Amino acid sequence: MSRFQLFSRRDFIKLMSAATATMAISRWQKVQGAGGELPIPTLLTGTETNGVMVYDLTMQTGTTQLLNTGSATPTYGYNGSILGPVLQMRVGDNIQVNVTNNLGMQTTTHWHGLHLPAEMDGSPHQIIENGATWSPTFTMLNRPSTCWYHPHLHGETGEQVFMGLAGLLYVTDDASEALAIPKTYGVDDIPLTVQDRDFNPNNTFDLGGAFRKGLRIMVNGEISPNLTTHAQMIRFRLHNGSNARLYNFGFSDNRSFSQIASEGGFLEAPVSMNRLFLTPGERAEIVVDFSADENESLALMSYSSELSPAIIGGFDALDASDFTVLTIDVDAATIIPTPVTSLPTSLTAIVRIAENEAINAANPRQYELQNGARINNVKMDINRIDQVVELDTIEVWEISNVSAVGHPFHIHDDTFQILSRNGVAPAANEMGWKDTVFVSPMETVKIIRPFVDFSDPVIPYMFHCHLLEHEDAGMMGQFTVINASTKIYLPTILNE
Ligand SMILES: [Cu+2]
Missing domain, CATH: 2.60.40.420 (Cupredoxins -  blue copper proteins)
Structure with missing residues (x-):
């Protein structure tokens, strides 16, 4: 049973504004606003x-x-x-x-x-x-x-x-299990699936709207939960599982934390930050040091007011504010596992792929994200293959957003590296492997990707916007990976 108190929407927004005004949140205040303890999935x-x-x-x-x-x-x-x-x-x-x-x-x-x-x-x-x-x-x-x-x-x-x-x-x-990082599931390695919901008066989910966004934050299936954790380094696996909400994560006392992984695995080294921007479909692993916080309380927040409203589809009251995602009570450190006290300086090796290794470096495959949930002037047609890629090649894809809002662009089958955003090398936390990349309005993102191991002349993979209402509206396309050496092509191509 959730301990969440039912607020009117106006009270809820007022409460969130109040929470942002106070850097430290007392336990008394938190109990008034918090739901039950964070569920940890099986x-x-x-x-x-x-x-x-x-x-x-x-x-x-x-x-x-x-x-x-x-x-x-x-x-x-x-x-x-x-x-x-x-x-x-x-x-x-x-x-x-x-x-x-x-x-x-x-x-x-x-x-x-x-x-x-x-x-x-x-x-x-x-x-x-x-x-x-x-x-x-x-x-x-x-x-x-x-x-x-x-x-x-x-x-x-x-x-x-x-x-x-x-x-x-x-x-x-074996290598990831040997890393000296927090890795005990549910103890110092905590999954956080962050979503947002609105409810109808009869407590059913409000499924309406151009975007399914809500003013209630749900983490691991609990509305406004609280995590009781330990005075040591804690790893959070942040997962934006929302249909359409963007999060700008940070902690209520503005402490810094380290991002250690993006969607495709570990970064080469921890990247220190005090804000983490995460869009639908993206995941990021972070490590936060609570070792000096025993008996203290704080909150994981989204500082959404710091984001440009121009990038946000379905802009709402939460997007205009800074709001609590998860309240956190810090209790004593664990005996077992032995608390991690510092992060390794090296997490993995990432070989950056040079642009000139791509077969199409001079002429990248183009994806234009457009208003009306279109990519390259068309909507998804499940009977149309939009792109054909050859197996065992590396390609550059150039994704340009000419629409009015930002789109998280997700590509199936394998991970990629970001080469540049508007011609500029990405930030340190975007130098690893990714499968979803946010593209802001007026932005062009260049990515580079190997197409290896699997080919199929008929069954395609998807590329699409991960704002799920855009995806459902047709902001998706299909590509096949074909093995040119076997001379098997799509029947539609053979018949032309
Ligand atoms: Cu979109």
């Missing part, structure tokens, strides 16, 4: 069967008591009423996930960030009928990282995710 490490690590997910409907008064809210979840377990997979393992659809409607489940064959991707082409089980198999080839999974049925993704279908997927290996 961790599934798989069951080995004949050398294959098997995971079972059931997509189901249910209800979740999200508000303190009134009815439970109808929600969807994986293996529960809302969100899903964290799937932990090891590099090199052969994986099978059995995804059973008990939603009473069609759906898919996409492995956001995973490098796998197009037919295993869970895109709009791998529909799971109601009552059916889809069992993709693949070898885990990703770097250690924080990925996620969610439905990707064309036209329905936004609603199905908003209803609660999303979960995190951790990739680990």
Whole structure:
């Protein structure tokens, strides 16, 4: 049962403004505004069967008591009423996930960030009928990282995710497990799926609007939660699982923290910051030092008022303010695990790909993000392949935003590196591997990406805006990766 007090929207905004006025938040104040303790999702490490690590997910409907008064809210979840377990997979393992659809409607489940064959991707082409089980198999080839999974049925993704279908997927290996960083799940390594919701008077989710944004912040499926944690270094796996809200994370006392990973894995070295901008679909791992904060309280905030309103779709009262995402009480340090007291200066090696290694460096593939949820003048057509890429090549893609708001651009199948933003090298925390990149209005982002391991002459991968209402409205396209040496091309091309 949530301890969240039901406020009118006006009171809620007033409360948030008050919270931003005070740097330190007393525990008394917090109890008035905070919900229940932060839920930590179940961790599934798989069951080995004949050398294959098997995971079972059931997509189901249910209800979740999200508000303190009134009815439970109808929600969807994986293996529960809302969100899903964290799937932990090891590099090199052969994986099978059995995804059973008990939603009473069609759906898919996409492995956001995973490098796998197009037919295993869970895109709009791998529909799971109601009552059916889809069992993709693949070898885990990703770097250690924080990925996620969610439905990707064309036209329905936004609603199905908003209803609660999303979960995190951790990739680990020997090297990442040997790193001297916080890594004990749920103790000093905390998942934070950050979402926003609005409710109708009968406590159902408000599914309306051009963008599904809400003034209630929900973390790990709890409205306005509180985390009781330890006086030591804590790692947060920040995941923007919102349909359309941008976050500008920071702490209520403006302390600095270190980003250690982006979507595709560790950064070369920790990057110190006191603000982290994270847009829908993106993940970032940060480490915060609470070692001097025993018995203190603070909050993870979004300093959204510092963002340019011009980049924000569906600008609302939260976007105009600085608001609490998670209140934090710091208790004594743990005995086990032994607290981490400093971060390694080196986390991994990242080989930056030189622009001239791309086969199209002189003539990058162009993507123009346009008003009306269009890319390159067209909307998604599931029967049209927009781009054909050759296997075992490296390409530069140039993504230009000529529209009125910013768009997080996500590409399936593999991660990429950002070469430049408007011709300027990216910030240190964007020098690692990514699968989603925010492109502001009037901005051109150049990325470079290898297309390796998997080709399919027929089944495409997606590229799209990860504002889910834009995606559903058609701001998505399809590319195939073809193996030119086998001379297999699309039938549509052969027939021309
Ligand atoms: Cu968009």
